[in-house]
Amino acid sequence: MRVISHRGYHVDLPENTIEAFERALAMGVDGIETDVWISGDGIPILFHDRLTRDGRRVTQLAKAGLEEAVGYAVPSLADLEGLIAQSGADKLWNLELKEPRAVDAVVAMVKRLRGRAQFLISSFWHPVVVRAASESGVECGLLVAHYPVPAGGGSQGMGLPAGIATMVWDFARADGALVREAARQEVKSFVFGAVTPEDHAEVASWGVEGIITDRPEWAVGSRGEISGFLEGKGRIAGDIEKTIPVSDWDLPE
Secondary structure (H helix, E strand, C coil): CEEEEECCCCCCCCCCCHHHHHHHHHHCCCEEEEEEEECCCCCEEECCCCECCCCCEHHHCCHHHHHHHHCCCCCEHHHHHHHHHHHCCCCEEEEEECCHHHHHHHHHHHHHHECCEEEEEEECCHHHHHHHHHHHCCEEEEECCCCCCECCCCCECCCCCCCCCEEEEEHHHCCHHHHHHHHHCCCEEEEECCCCHHHHHHHHHCCCCEEEECCHHHCCCCCCCHHHHHHCCHHHHHHCCCCCCCCCCCCCC
């Protein structure tokens, strides 16, 4: 099971920042998940929420205005490119398209970096994922927050379009039977939304390709290095006891 750090390791750092990504990579995770919007001044930015705390749309704010609203430097996709290039060919970068306009910039970047890292482009905007799959040449997956209705014959119909062979499931709406059926149909499964250590253990038991998690120290990494790293780092290890508020887990708005 590959351990993908959800928005970087943000126990004590702002999420979706270069610092959070660097922290996660130092912990030995297998990859990073991040989110891409287009700001009001046309810049591809790494940010999760659709709205600021005072209710303004991220897509209507200039990057500088968003930074003023949230109180930290919001990285652009261009800021991320250098980190991806030096992270290593074995690292997986899951780029979630938060809106259709983000696809052009993301596809252009992965084309430039193909071979220097691994990529998974995902989105709840499924037609955009299909387009990304046809143009990027990298793995693309459909984000879903539902349990599919069984097709005729009793098996779960993945209903995947041509070129798509990866699903990203919501933990609250998935189980081992679904993951095993996906594997039978040669579909890879990633899971997001595990919150507790018990959730992480359950996901691991399903035989998934990877888990996308805020707490990689609770997941069993493919190399078994993450927990050992934390045990040797007093400040970070102490942070394990903190509770991260469960944010809106990328559900459709």
